[in-house]
Amino acid sequence: MVKNYFTIAFRNIFRNKLFSTVNILGLALGICSTLLILLWVNDELKVDQFHRDVERLYIVRENQTYTDGKLFTFNSTPAPMAPFIKEKYSEIERTSRFTWPVTHLMQFEEKAFYEEGFYVDQDFVEMFSFELKAGNVKTALVNKNSIVISEKMAKKYFGDDNPLGKIIVMDTKNTFAVTGVLKPIPTNSSIRFEYLLPFQFFFDENKSWLDEWGNNNVRTFLQLRAGADVEGFSKRFKDEIRAHEEKTNVELLIQPFKDGYLHGDYENGVQSGGRIENVKIFFVLSIFVLIIACINFMNLATAQATKRAKEVGLRKAIGASPSQLFRQFMGESFLTVLLASIIALVMAFVLMPMFNQITSKDIALDFSNEYVILTFVGIVFITAFIAGSYPAIFISEFKPAQVLKGQLKSGSRAATFRKALVVVQFSLSIILIISTTVVFRQMSFMNNHEIGFDRNNLFTLWMEGDMPKKFETFRARLLQMPGIESVTASSQSPIQVGNSTYGLDWEGKSPDDRILFSNMNVDFDFIQTMKMEMAEGRPFDRNQITDSSNYIVNEKAAAKFGFKDGVAGKDLTMWEEKGKIIGVVKDFNFGSLHSEIEPIIMRIDPSWMNCLIVRARDGQNEAAIASVEKIWKEYAPAYPYRYTFMNQDWEKFYKDEGQRGQLFNALAILSIFISCLGLFGLSAFSAERRTKELGIRKALGASVPGLVRLMGKEFAVLVMIAACIGCPAGWYFMSYWLGTYAYRVDIGIATLLFATSICLLISMITISYHSLKVASSDPVKSLRYE
Structure with missing residues (x-):
């Protein structure tokens, strides 16, 4: 009996090559992506868990x-x-x-x-x-x-x-x-x-x-x-x-x-999330892709069911019970999933190096690892159950009398279920497209956002040896070298200021007030080299002796002081060192765009300045780098010469987001491709079932474009229903994600329309192939069909 079931299963797989290929390829892609993501999730959950205590x-x-x-x-x-x-x-x-x-x-x-x-x-x-x-x-x-x-x-x-x-x-x-x-x-x-x-x-x-x-x-x-x-x-x-x-x-x-x-974020003193949010998101996305693949299988299996109606009728007539038929068709589903899983494993092995590169991981598909085995086996069995259960139930409930009399029709219930599955499938695809689009726009926004100074042509070096003590001489020599426009220094990188204090005092401040200000030490030419703009007052001037004890603040800091008649010229004391505020620089981002700009105080203190900042002339970056290297070797010959461009350092802030964006893109493309595989199979089935109808319409004068529109209309409606579900869901999820950024893009109606249009366009292209094929055929042949 079992041998007979397997023989029939293999015959059906090879007899229906198109549908089998679509099913197996879709399931393989879904299983492969789910396996990779679950291995990544497990790796994230196990970070730091190896310590014995x-x-x-x-x-x-x-x-x-x-x-x-x-x-x-x-x-x-x-x-x-x-x-x-x-x-x-x-x-x-x-x-x-x-x-x-x-x-x-x-x-x-x-x-x-x-x-x-x-x-x-x-x-x-x-x-x-x-x-x-x-x-x-x-x-x-x-x-x-x-x-x-x-x-x-x-x-x-x-x-x-x-x-x-x-x-x-x-x-x-x-x-x-x-x-x-x-x-x-x-x-x-x-x-x-x-x-x-x-x-x-x-x-x-x-x-x-x-x-x-x-x-x-x-x-x-x-x-x-x-x-x-x-x-x-x-x-x-x-x-x-x-x-x-x-x-x-x-x-x-x-x-x-x-x-x-995983839980490193705090809000109002309470743990509020962290990397665990990304783990949850990608776990859900991997399930989305697997569900889309399972939907393909369910749709095509139920659509093909009528072709096996007589087989089921004969089996029931000679005594087969519904449970036996259920087991038979579940076995066939399992066989298909097993074949897809073998292909998925091959894909996973091939894609693993690329996956590790994107995620900055070192995950191995090691089948001596118990978790890898359990994950893979679990995916196979769950996929087989989800994908095969409904088709097996649907087919096993055929009535033998109707089948053998040729009275079986696909029925509205099965058609409605298939349409519902298509809607779910494209709803998930639209959510993923919206997510991908928003992530891409946010990444682009962060990389190109005006942060209050010009990052272009700026590169930084950490001064070594006695260079900080000889900075003035070092700077003067650099300014005479080819390719260099200006030179300055600071205690920290201008985009990674980590020092802060509440040890400030000013006129009118309450003794009980505690307000946190970031602070950094800068050189006299810092404002000019960074090409920052002054909102009030002036930058530091090395020709003004008193500026070595004065301060420049940003607009956020100026607002904290509460002065009503301007800030420039006011006294300010930091750590008991009294000076005057000589200027207010326009707010600039000195940290990630995840956080709002905070108040910052800048002052001159050569003993703390270790970060050399060089601005190259336009188009002369290489000349400027070579010039600095030449002087560097004179002042710090024992230290290897190394530098980084400010734009590169800025992009490093968002390395994790960039990796997530790449994964989003991959999963979105995968989900659309799998959905289109399903549509390809369903449209082929639909066109095949409507061959005689289309032949009659064509004989009565219907045009080929009209017949193609007729075929596409049914699926276009389903995609639009999916958009009504997927667009609000995608908007909600991405609004939550964007809430982690102080500076962010708006999702906008255009993003929702774009996601819907992509799904609609791709689905219509997919459907058009079979529609054109049938609609363009000779109506005489169509009318003779079966």
Whole structure:
């Protein structure tokens, strides 16, 4: 019996080549895309979960409340806090401070490379499961002149020699002995580095500003003891800063480290999302694509059902029960899905490198991995059940008497169901097209948005060695070189300002007011080089001696002061350093477009200026780069020359969004293609069933274009109904997504019309092939049809 079922199944697959090809290809594409996305989702969910004590690891965050009604959540904390709270709270087993990524020039003999790493406490290597290939985890960073390096770094500098005890020189002056070599860091770690240095070294070098409870500049990790009362500890811990800073506006909170990667966004002091939103979105989108593929199968299977009516009637007449017929046709569905799954696997293997490149992942289709096997098998069985259940039920319910008398008709119920499925299919496609269009427009908007200064022809370099001390001479020489229009410097990249303070005072300010201002140190020519515009007053002038103690603020900052008669000329004190506001620069974006422009204060302080900013003349970028390199080698010969263009740095802000945009595009194109495969099959079936009708109409004088319009009208109506469902849904979803940006595009009616038009146009082109074929045939042959 089973053999007979399989024989019939294979015969039907090969007998109906067109429909079988459409079914198998559609299902293969749906299964392939779903498999890839689910592997990506799993990889995202497993980030940072490999640490052995991950359930006891926490990140310390600060809720900072200001009198202008704003509440910010930061993960920057005071440097003295970690060792202090380790001694104070019995619930804490280990603590570690953790700097922002730092890049240093590392040298061993003739080999010198820039490497990125962190300063951490000794507890860090014991808290986290970054395993050592060589060295003792208990003592690796006890000595402040020790260094733990990656296996890759060890190979680069020492080859096959034992690296332990070898001396690495940092920034041409500080020496560190290698005390540990790390095994490769798992690919699903959010913390990646080439080296770890003792925090004590960093602290001693910067003690003047690190050793303050009111200065937030490092991250703090905790490992609580097993069985610790987390809730009770949190309540006692939240006011720890207040014990050291009486007038503080800070309340501490702890977040499980395992949640930090996916749940990193906070709003009004409460966790409000993060990368988890993207995981949810792409999980839903992958299901959308699979459903579209299943709909194709269901539509074509029910449409083809009448061709097998006599077979079903005969089986029932000789005693086959509906359940036996159901199992038979479900088996055929499973066989089709199985063939599609084999093709899907081949596609997945071929597309995996490209998929990893788009998502910046290192996912492997490894069938020794239990999750990969379960995911693939689960997709196959779920797809087979969804795609095959309705057609199997529909066919197994045929009445044998009607079938054998030739009285079976497809019936309005089956036709209505097929139309409903087409509507669902195109509704999902329209949602994806709207999403893709909005994502593309937002990405384009962010890359081309006027941010308050001219990013073109600007490139930046981080000054090394003694260059900051000799900046004036360095700058003067650069201005005489070919291709260079202007040169300036700042303490941070102008598009990545991270410093902020509420330590300001001005006339009329209430002593109780706490308002957060970003701040950066700049050179005298900063405003002019960046081509910013002044709203009031003037830029800094190196010929004005007093400007070294004066300030420039942006419009947002000026509004915070509350002066009614202008800001220029007013006194301002920051960190007890008094000066005058000499100008107000028009607001400019010094961070991602996800956030609104904040108040910022700029002042002159050469000791903090490390970022060199060069503006090249139009069309002379290469000449300017070569000019800077020539002078660079005179001032910092031991340091490799490297630079980045401001536009490239700006685009890096939106790398993740760009990746999501590419995935959106791929899924949208895939969904439309699969939908059109289904329409191609359905239109072929429809044209075949209406061959005699079209022959009669043509014999009575109907034109070919008229017959094509008649065939297309039915499907055009379905697409328009789909638009009535998909457009509002797509608008709602993308409005929610755009809400994460302070500066964004409007969705607009044009986007909805575009999505509908694309679906309508592609569906009509798809349908026209079969319509033209039948409508153009000789009516004599059409009237003889069956």
